[in-house]
Amino acid sequence: MNEVTLLLLIKILLVLLVVYWIAIGISMFYRRIRMRRLAIIEETFADLVSRYLYNDPENPISISQINDRLKKIGIRPGNRNNIQYLISLMIRTQRTIIGSNFIKLQKLYGMIPPYGVSIAKIGSWNWYRQARGIREIYEMNQSHYLDEVLKYRNDKNIYVRREAQIAMVVFLGWESLRFLPYLKWNMTLWQQIKIVEKLYDLYPQPDLKWLQKAYETDRSFAKRLLMRIIRKFELHSEIDYIMKHLTDEDYEVRETAIYCIKTFAVSRADMSFIKAEFDKIPEPTQQLQLMNYIFENSDIDVPFYLEQLYGPNEDIRLSVAEILWNNGHKQKVQEFYLQQYPNTSMHVG
Amino acid sequence: MLDSLETFFGSGIVFDLTNYFFFTYGILLLCLYFTGVVLASRAIRRTKRKANFLQVADVVSATDIPSVTLVAPAFNEGMTIIENVKSLLSIQYPYYELILVNDGSKDDSMEKLIREFDLEKHDASFISQPIPTALVRNIYRSRNKKYTHLTVIDKNNGGRADALNAGINFATTELVVCTDADCIIEQDALIKMVRPYLEENKKEIIACGGGIGIANDSIIRNGVMKELRLPNSIVPMVQVVEYIRAFLLGRMAWGEINGLMLVSGAFGMYPRKRLLEVGGFDAKTVGEDLELCIRLRRHMEDLGIPYKVVYLPETLCWTEGPPDYSILVKQRDRWARGLWETMAINKKLFFNPKYRFMGILYYPYWLFFEFGAPLVEFFGLLCIIAFGLFGWINWPVAILLFLAVYLLGCIFSTAAIFMYVKSFDHYTKPRQVIELLLAAYLEPFVYHPVIVFGQMKGYYKKLFRIQSGWGTMTRKGFKVSES
Numbered sequence: 001m002n003e004v005t006l007l008l009l010i011k012i013l014l015v016l017l018v019v020y021w022i023a024i025g026i027s028m029f030y031r032r033i034r035m036r037r038l039a040i041i042e043e044t045f046a047d048l049v050s051r052y053l054y055n056d057p058e059n060p061i062s063i064s065q066i067n068d069r070l071k072k073i074g075i076r077p078g079n080r081n082n083i084q085y086l087i088s089l090m091i092r093t094q095r096t097i098i099g100s101n102f103i104k105l106q107k108l109y110g111m112i113p114p115y116g117v118s119i120a121k122i123g124s125w126n127w128y129r130q131a132r133g134i135r136e137i138y139e140m141n142q143s144h145y146l147d148e149v150l151k152y153r154n155d156k157n158i159y160v161r162r163e164a165q166i167a168m169v170v171f172l173g174w175e176s177l178r179f180l181p182y183l184k185w186n187m188t189l190w191q192q193i194k195i196v197e198k199l200y201d202l203y204p205q206p207d208l209k210w211l212q213k214a215y216e217t218d219r220s221f222a223k224r225l226l227m228r229i230i231r232k233f234e235l236h237s238e239i240d241y242i243m244k245h246l247t248d249e250d251y252e253v254r255e256t257a258i259y260c261i262k263t264f265a266v267s268r269a270d271m272s273f274i275k276a277e278f279d280k281i282p283e284p285t286q287q288l289q290l291m292n293y294i295f296e297n298s299d300i301d302v303p304f305y306l307e308q309l310y311g312p313n314e315d316i317r318l319s320v321a322e323i324l325w326n327n328g329h330k331q332k333v334q335e336f337y338l339q340q341y342p343n344t345s346m347h348v349g
Numbered sequence: 350m351l352d353s354l355e356t357f358f359g360s361g362i363v364f365d366l367t368n369y370f371f372f373t374y375g376i377l378l379l380c381l382y383f384t385g386v387v388l389a390s391r392a393i394r395r396t397k398r399k400a401n402f403l404q405v406a407d408v409v410s411a412t413d414i415p416s417v418t419l420v421a422p423a424f425n426e427g428m429t430i431i432e433n434v435k436s437l438l439s440i441q442y443p444y445y446e447l448i449l450v451n452d453g454s455k456d457d458s459m460e461k462l463i464r465e466f467d468l469e470k471h472d473a474s475f476i477s478q479p480i481p482t483a484l485v486r487n488i489y490r491s492r493n494k495k496y497t498h499l500t501v502i503d504k505n506n507g508g509r510a511d512a513l514n515a516g517i518n519f520a521t522t523e524l525v526v527c528t529d530a531d532c533i534i535e536q537d538a539l540i541k542m543v544r545p546y547l548e549e550n551k552k553e554i555i556a557c558g559g560g561i562g563i564a565n566d567s568i569i570r571n572g573v574m575k576e577l578r579l580p581n582s583i584v585p586m587v588q589v590v591e592y593i594r595a596f597l598l599g600r601m602a603w604g605e606i607n608g609l610m611l612v613s614g615a616f617g618m619y620p621r622k623r624l625l626e627v628g629g630f631d632a633k634t635v636g637e638d639l640e641l642c643i644r645l646r647r648h649m650e651d652l653g654i655p656y657k658v659v660y661l662p663e664t665l666c667w668t669e670g671p672p673d674y675s676i677l678v679k680q681r682d683r684w685a686r687g688l689w690e691t692m693a694i695n696k697k698l699f700f701n702p703k704y705r706f707m708g709i710l711y712y713p714y715w716l717f718f719e720f721g722a723p724l725v726e727f728f729g730l731l732c733i734i735a736f737g738l739f740g741w742i743n744w745p746v747a748i749l750l751f752l753a754v755y756l757l758g759c760i761f762s763t764a765a766i767f768m769y770v771k772s773f774d775h776y777t778k779p780r781q782v783i784e785l786l787l788a789a790y791l792e793p794f795v796y797h798p799v800i801v802f803g804q805m806k807g808y809y810k811k812l813f814r815i816q817s818g819w820g821t822m823t824r825k826g827f828k829v830s831e832s
Contacts, residue, residue, distance in 0.1 A: 006749035013756035020763040024782060027771045128398050135402065158550070159402050190403060190547035193411045228413055285622065318477045 037074065038085055044073050045089050052108055053101050063111050075113050087114050091139040109140055119145055122152070131159040138167035146171045154184045162191050169198050174207035177214040177229075180222045187221040195225060196232050206233050215241060223248070224256040231260040239264050243273060246290070247280040254281065258289050271298045278304075284313040291319055300327050309336050364741070367732060374725055378718060379757065385602035386764050392605040393597070393662050393772055403548055405540050409443070415523040415546060416444035417539050417618070420516030422509050423449060423530035427456035431465050433530045436572025438499060442539040446498050448516040449530060453483070453506025462501055467493045480514040480629040483507030488519065509614070510630035510637040517624050526618045527630075527638075528666065533564060533574050534616070538665035542618045545659045552657040555645045556619050558612035559665030560596040562775070563589045565672060574667055577775055579784055584677055587796040588670040590789045594765040597772075600660040608711045609658040610646070614638030616666035623648070634694070636687015643695050643712075650704050664775065678803040685723070685807025686817065692720050723804035755793060762789035 048069060051061045074082045090109055097105055118140070121133025134152065137145050149171075152164035165183070168176040187195075214226055223245060230238045242264075245257040266274065275294060281287050291308070294301075300323070309320045309332070321333045408414055421437055423430055437447050451459050462468060468489035478485070482504065489501040504515050513527050524546065528534065535541075538559060546554050565580035580586045603609045612619075614637060627648045630637040642658065649656040671677040692715065699716065701708035736742050766785050769776070776782060810817050 003746055003749060006746065006753055009753050010749065010756060013753060013760060017756060017760055017763060020760065020767055021786075024763070024767050024770055024786075027767065028777070028779060028782065031774075031777070128401075131402060159399070163402065186550050188548045188550045189413075190408065190544070193408050193413045193547065196413065197408065197411050232412065315477050315479070322474075 037082070040073055041075070041082060041085055042089060044069060045086065045093075049093055049105070049108070053097075053104055063108075066108075066112060070113055077113070083114050083117055087117065087136055087140075090114070091136065094140060106141060118142065119148065122148060127157040127160050130155075131157070131163045134160065134163035134167055138163070138170040141170070143171045153179065158185070158188075161185060162188070165191065166194055166198060169195050170202060173199065173203035174210040177210040177226075180214045180225070181217040181219065183219070183222070187225060192221070192225045192228055196228050199229065200232055206235060208235070208238070211235075211238065220250045220253055223250075223253050227253075227256050227260045231263045234263065236264060239266065239270070243270060243277075246274065247277050251283065251286075254283070254286055258286055258293070261290075262293050265297055268298075275301065275304050278308075284316055287313070287316055288319055291316065291323075295323050300324075300329070302329060302332070305329075306332060309333075371725070371729055371732070375754070378722075381714070381718065382598075382761055385598050386761065388602035388605040389598045390768060392601040393768060396601075396662055397772065399548075403544050405537060405544075408547070409540060412443075414443065414540075415543060416446070417442060417524045417526060417543065418446040418448055418516070418520035418522040418621075419526045419528060419534075419539075420448045420450065420513055420520065421528050421530040421532075422452050422512030422516070423454065423458060424452045424506070424509075424512075425454045425456045425458065426530055427454065427458040427461055429531060430458045431461055432569075432572060434462065434466070434499070436533055436569070437528075437530070438496065439536065439572050440534055440539055441536045442543075444522070445539060446500065446520065446522060448500045448502060448519055450502045450504065450512040450516045452508070452512035453504060459501075459503055463489065466491045466496050466499060466501075468501055476519060478515075478518045479625050480518050482511050482515040482518065482632075485515055508632055510632040510634075513637075514629040514632065517621060517629050520621055523621060524618055525621045525624060526616070527614065528616050529614075529668070531669065532615055533569060533572070533667040535663075535665045535667075536573065538616075541661060541663065541665060545657075545661075546618075546620075549657060552655040553623075553649070554620070554659055555623050555649055555656045556609075556612040556617055556642055556658045557661070558600065558609075558617045558659075559661045560600075560663055561592060561613055561615050561666045561668055562664040563592055563670040564667035565669055567667070577667075579776070579781055580670070580672075582672065583788065583791065583795055584673055585670040586784065586788045587792045590762055590766065590785055590792065591796075592670075593769045593785075594762055596660070596664075597662055597768055598761070598765050601662050603711075604658070604660040606706075607657055608706065608714075609660060610643055610707075610711050610715055611639045612642050612658065612660070615668050617642075619645070631694075634687055634690040635683050636691045639687060640691040640694060643691060643698075643707075646707055647695070647698070647704065650707065662772065664773070674799055677799060678806065681800050681803030682807040682810070682817075685804040686811055688715075688720050689808060689811045692716055723801050723808070726801050727805050758793055759790050762786075762792070 048061070048066050052066065055061060070086070075086050076082070094102070094105055094109075118133045118136035119142075121129045121136070122145075124130050124133070130152070134149055137149060146167070149164050149167045152160050153168060155161040155164065165176075165179075165187070168179060211226065211229065214222065217223065217226075227242050227245065229235075230242060239261070242257050242260050243266075245253050246261065248254050248257065261274070271294070274290070278287060278290060278294070281290065294304075302324075305320050305324055308316055309324065311317065317336075321336065324330070325333045419437060419440070421433075423433070426433065434447070434449055437449075449462070451462070469492050471488045471490055473485055473488045476488070483506065485502055485504045487503045489503065491497065491499050500519065502515050502519055504512065507515075516527075517525055524543065526539065526542065542557050542559055545557050562577075563580065563585055564574065564577065565582075565585040567574060567578045568576040579589060600609060600611075617638065619641075623645060624641075627641070627644050629641075631640050631644070634640050646656070646658065671680050695712065698704050698708045698712040700713060704712075733742070733747075763786065766782065766789065770782055776785060809815070
């Protein structure tokens with residue numbers, strides 16, 4: 001490498017450095033301008049919505065006036081970023097409004113510029129735009145696009161199919177559970193939570209017919225989702241479904257079953273069933289979780305606890321010892337430890 | 350002596366080999382950095398896009414999100430302990446426990462905690478301790494309903510790793526976040542950290558880290574960052590740039606190819622189950638965070654379970670960086686010893702195809718370019734001095750080469766600053782950005798040589814088995830605003 005080559009390299013590097021400086025400058029400048037623009041859009045939109053919802057009879061605002069003002073602040077077909085921001089504002093506003101104003105707002109949304117933008121995104125080749133389009137459709141409650149959205153419920157892109165499945169729940173409510181056995185892809189915990197939350201927010205009255213039909217599924221994620229729904233809606237009549245899965249062969253399903261059963265106080269018969277199933281759980285950590293549940297929700301069943309005290313797992317033994325010790329059976333614990341360590345004195349307590 | 354050195358280096362082969370070695374090393378490093386910039390930009394873009402579909406508001410009211418325990422060890426932090434605990438307690442997460450581990454403090458930390466949080470002693474006899482630790486004296490819980498999610502463990506001194514292990518033992522939640530008591534954690538950090546665990550389907554997340562920022566001279570109010578300021582002095586100021594570069598470029602890039610070997614000890618989330626399986630942090634090494642992450646990865650490789658280590662680009666945790674050179678040297682000395690120890694413990698990984706990419710690529714990278722870099726720099730400096738003395742250096746070319754390398758370094762730092770400014774709104778004022786750029790350009794002269802010195806000091810201690818522990822990290826403390 002000679003001096004000439006090095007000088008050339010230095011010049012190139014200097015140019016690159018200057019390019020980065022310019023990029024930083026532009027980025028900061030653009031951010032400032034953009035923030036200002038977004039603030040104007042937000043302010044105008046808030047003003048328009050409030051005037052539309054609480055119209056002054058003496059000075060009513062018309063749709064054409066609204067559209068004109070939106071146009072003035074840069075909501076035009078060519079300006080995608082502004083339209084996108086307006087959509088996010090519309091979604092945000094809709095979330096906070098209920099009752100007759102909600103219906104009025106829906107009507108307004110049907111008549112202002114972004115209408116049609118979301119459905120156009122669905123046809124895009126880009127997963128990000130597709131998923132965003134679907135999200136906007138269900139967030140803005142545009143249920144007439146249900147058939148379009150349904151097509152994507154088994155899409156290969158996780159975000160597209162996830163948004164489509166959530167849209168199904170938003171539009172169909174409990175009936176959407178009938179699709180559960182036919183979903184091809186696994187469902188993440190996030191998605192399960194979101195579905196449960198949407199169902200709870202939008203359809204608080206359970207429709208057990210669809211839930212029970214979905215019990216036929218053998219998919220792990222579907223079983224977990226169903227148990228979470230039972231838990232969230234506190235469906236006491238359905239806890240058999242959770243109890244059945246306490247000893248499922250799938251770790252995650254067992255985990256969810258143990259987690260969900262904790263919400264319920266069960267009958268004596270059910271508790272006996274749970275105790276009978278206890279030894280069939282292969283994971284000691286899960287057994288421990290269930291042990292805590294049994295302790296908190298039933299009377300002290302000494303034979304059951306003694307069986308566990310003399311069992312193979314150290315953590316379970318320790319946990320049982322604590323339960324017995326603190327609940328009037330110190331002697332049983334002392335007997336156990338004396339048998340285990342005959343030559344040592346007790347230091348417990 | 351000088352003559353014999355001259356004869357040795359003067360022989361064509363040694364001279365050429367030396368030159369080619371440094372040249373190849375530099376080019377390889379350059380390629381890696383360049384690839385890093387490309388991968389990191391892709392990762393940041395993708396993370397930001399994904400975040401649109403994983404909005405915190407969607408699940409924040411859910412009852413199904415995993416519970417999290419934050420374990421924070423404290424040693425002789427009586428001066429700031431109350432403020433720090435209040436700060437950690439103010440984190441927003443629906444199912445959250447805080448375990449503060451008093452690691453045998455000799456000051457009045459424990460008394461202050463008992464008084465301020467109305468703590469009550471609880472029996473610890475029956476609580477199992479799957480990971481062996483120094484003796485746990487007592488467990489304290491608050492009588493005050495405001496602090497029901499606070500547990501204080503008072504134990505004998507065993508070091509940071511030992512204290513974290515005690516916290517992990519006593520935690521009962523699915524996920525555990527390990528941090529330091531004096532870190533300022535963003536209010537929504539936990540929900541953001543939990544996100545990867547909720548959204549991952551195919552692979553198990555074994556560790557998740559978030560960006561860590563330097564907050565010297567920033568203003569803290571009620572344990573929350575009120576105003577982020579750039580540090581006043583040059584040492585922490587350069588660290589701001591260094592952290593931005595390391596977290597935004599380095600970690601994000603490695604995360605993109607699932608090659609992360611380190612989740613910072615200052616802020617990392619792990620599934621408790623996996624922590625117990627591997628026996629928690631290794632209390633024998635001072636680089637316990639790196640060692641744990643590698644051990645977790647090895648464990649998953651041995652189990653044959655697909656796994657992932659993820660990093661979030663956002664700065665979720667603010668810490669105080671060494672304020673001056675002497676503390677900086679101590680810190681880097683400790684990091685270097687930790688790296689040495691971890692590399693030695695895991696030498697089995699070296700080009701071991703059983704561990705797939707970790708054995709073939711990630712471990713060798715750490716060995717050659719993280720562990721090896723200070724050595725190469727140090728010997729490079731010696732060679733320049735020796736070759737200069739013998740008059741073998743073409744100074745005009747050497748100066749131009751130095752300038753080119755310097756500019757390359759500046760470009761990588763500028764790229765990192767650009768990506769940070771573009772993606773986050775922490776430093777938005779032109780003055781702040783200019784100061785960051787200036788700090789980045791001064792780094793090779795006023796900061797980097799000190800780091801190399803600290804690292805070489807650490808290696809020297811390891812080489813000659815000089816006993817040394819964590820060393821005292823004197824902190825000035827954040828600026829606390831009362832009103």
